[in-house]
Amino acid sequence: MGVTSTSTPASSTPARPTGPGAPSAAGSQPSLGANVLPVRPEHAGLEPYGAPQLDVPVLLNVNENPYPPSAEVVATIAADVATAASGLNRYPDRDFPALRSDLADFLAKESGVRLAVEQIWAANGSNEVMLHVLQAFGGPGRTALSFAPTYSMYPEYARDTATRWVQGRREDDFTLDPAAAAATVRAEQPSVVLLASPNNPTGTALRPETVAAVCEAALDVEVPTTSGHAPAVVVVDEAYGEFRRAGTPRPSSSSTDTRTSR
Ligand SMILES: Cc1ncc(COP(=O)(O)O)c(C=O)c1O
Numbered sequence: 001m002g003v004t005s006t007s008t009p010a011s012s013t014p015a016r017p018t019g020p021g022a023p024s025a026a027g028s029q030p031s032l033g034a035n036v037l038p039v040r041p042e043h044a045g046l047e048p049y050g051a052p053q054l055d056v057p058v059l060l061n062v063n064e065n066p067y068p069p070s071a072e073v074v075a076t077i078a079a080d081v082a083t084a085a086s087g088l089n090r091y092p093d094r095d096f097p098a099l100r101s102d103l104a105d106f107l108a109k110e111s112g113v114r115l116a117v118e119q120i121w122a123a124n125g126s127n128e129v130m131l132h133v134l135q136a137f138g139g140p141g142r143t144a145l146s147f148a149p150t151y152s153m154y155p156e157y158a159r160d161t162a163t164r165w166v167q168g169r170r171e172d173d174f175t176l177d178p179a180a181a182a183a184t185v186r187a188e189q190p191s192v193v194l195l196a197s198p199n200n201p202t203g204t205a206l207r208p209e210t211v212a213a214v215c216e217a218a219l220d221v222e223v224p225t226t227s228g229h230a231p232a233v234v235v236v237d238e239a240y241g242e243f244r245r246a247g248t249p250r251p252s253s254s255s256t257d258t259r260t261s262r
Helices: 071-085 097-111 125-137 154-160 178-188 208-220
Strands: 003-006 143-148 164-169 192-196 223-225 228-230 233-237
Touching: 125 154, 125 192, 125 233, 143 154, 143 178, 154 164, 164 178, 178 208, 192 208, 208 233
Parallel strands: 143 164, 143 192, 192 233
Antiparallel strands: 003 164, 223 228
């Protein structure tokens, strides 16, 4: 199984910026850009990520619900915002235990697996959770691994956290062969493995035996830590879990579940 990798070395000659905010033509008023602000060299000239926002009734590409929330949900949110607003002179509880407890209840109902509040994390969408995961477990000298084609933001989280990015290959039908995936994990020694199910953009479900094989291999990884070494973290990203086909077993043996309230 072939792999490709990229790292994020600092370049002494940053690429000329071409995106929004790039300096305008010589002599005219400069806009804010890489030559005015100390933009990180590996970010210079990049276009922001963004799924197309189309004017169509059903936006499958961003997993938006075509139906608006019920009047009851709107009223509940409005009442809760009013309650929260009366305490805005104070910082909110930074560990948000009430939200994490509600998420634990939701997950127990949805998956049949009961997690403790300490095992739940939440943020502004799973993109932010995944960035937190790589901030905590990736970083310089460490590797994040996934299997292409997959979610195009994964290499961006890696770049933004200065984590080496490696992508293994999927089979011709976009499935992951358990033995081949496990061999890639053992060969690349990542600190984080990212697996999406269903996978974006192929819609391929992850088989539980593949998750099990990757988790087995992750236990063999030796990520250097301050006290010796630790195994890799395996993330099963179920951002599109609502699209799983009826009867598809849920891969519940992951070390980290990135589901958030959506
Ligand atoms: C596989 C995958 N994970 C995560 C996300 C991000 O989801 P969120 O809106 O929760 O940040 C997306 C969005 O397209 C996705 O395709």
